[in-house]
Amino acid sequence: MQIDIVNIEGKTVGQASLADAVFGAKVKEHLLWEMVNAQRAAKRAGTHSTKTRANVRGGGKKPYKQKGTGNARQGSSRAPNHVGGGKVFGPHPRDYSYTVPKKVKRAALVSALSLRAKEKKLVVVDVLSFDAPKTKRLAGILKVLGVESAVLVDGKENANLSKSARNLPKSKYLAPEGLNVYDILNHPGLVIAAGAVKQIEARATSDSGILRGSPTPPAKDSAGQSPATSTRSASV
Numbered sequence: 001m002q003i004d005i006v007n008i009e010g011k012t013v014g015q016a017s018l019a020d021a022v023f024g025a026k027v028k029e030h031l032l033w034e035m036v037n038a039q040r041a042a043k044r045a046g047t048h049s050t051k052t053r054a055n056v057r058g059g060g061k062k063p064y065k066q067k068g069t070g071n072a073r074q075g076s077s078r079a080p081n082h083v084g085g086g087k088v089f090g091p092h093p094r095d096y097s098y099t100v101p102k103k104v105k106r107a108a109l110v111s112a113l114s115l116r117a118k119e120k121k122l123v124v125v126d127v128l129s130f131d132a133p134k135t136k137r138l139a140g141i142l143k144v145l146g147v148e149s150a151v152l153v154d155g156k157e158n159a160n161l162s163k164s165a166r167n168l169p170k171s172k173y174l175a176p177e178g179l180n181v182y183d184i185l186n187h188p189g190l191v192i193a194a195g196a197v198k199q200i201e202a203r204a205t206s207d208s209g210i211l212r213g214s215p216t217p218p219a220k221d222s223a224g225q226s227p228a229t230s231t232r233s234a235s236v
Contacts, residue, residue: 001117005124005194010144016124016194022204023117025110032115035100035108035181042097050090053078059085110204112184121189123147128154128193133163142171147189153179153200154193176200 001024005014018024053059059078066073080088116122123145130137138161142148149170154161156175165173172183176199184190192200 008141019201025114027115028111031108038100039182044096048091050087053086056086112181116190123191130160135167138164150189151187
């Protein structure tokens with residue numbers, strides 16, 4: 001697919017050819033849902049903790065004698081059925097993150113990029129460089145481009161862009177290798193420097209041919225036959 005390349009003044013300065021497999025694919029909403037859930041789960045601190053009866057202070061002495069009181073027998077005043085006692089099945093520190101298959105990650109990223117392209121909220125800029133970090137200038141550029149809230153993507157060597165975007169509450173800078181589904185969906189716009197397009201396409205299409213753990217295809221000789229085939233042919 002073709003898309004206009006604009007400068008920081010919003011004027012068209014050329015055309016960019018985007019891979020249909022990355023920016024023009026079918027949007028699979030269930031994959032977007034899966035990746036957003038996974039990313040949000042990974043961000044959870046998981047530091048919540050409650051005290052069981054083993055952690056609550058006190059309760060070493062039997063509250064009252066076993067028999068003769070008319071009450072149910074009790075061994076400790078810190079049992080869960082007492083006020084001030086331990087908690088049963090309460091939350092404890094844990095890791096909420098879980099692994100998402102690489103193919104699902106790539107397909108979800110492709111769906112997010114294709115969604116922004118389909119919505120006409122993808123902007124390709126020829127250059128996003130500054131002589132010095134300047135948040136006010138970057139905010140003005142985004143306003144001219146019509147995407148005041150956006151993810152800005154350029155090479156990680158562009159430190160001035162990173163520092164300029166740091167104080168923008170509605171925008172975020174990401175390097176191509178850090179581009180992710182959650183941040184794309186969390187910002188209405190997507191602004192990509194022309195030099196970063198190929199890096200994004202390479203990342204979204206890498207290792208897509210063979211599944212991990214699948215058998216390696218047999219090697220072929222100079223005649224284009226596998227060793228097993230050539231051996232059978234020779235024996236015949």
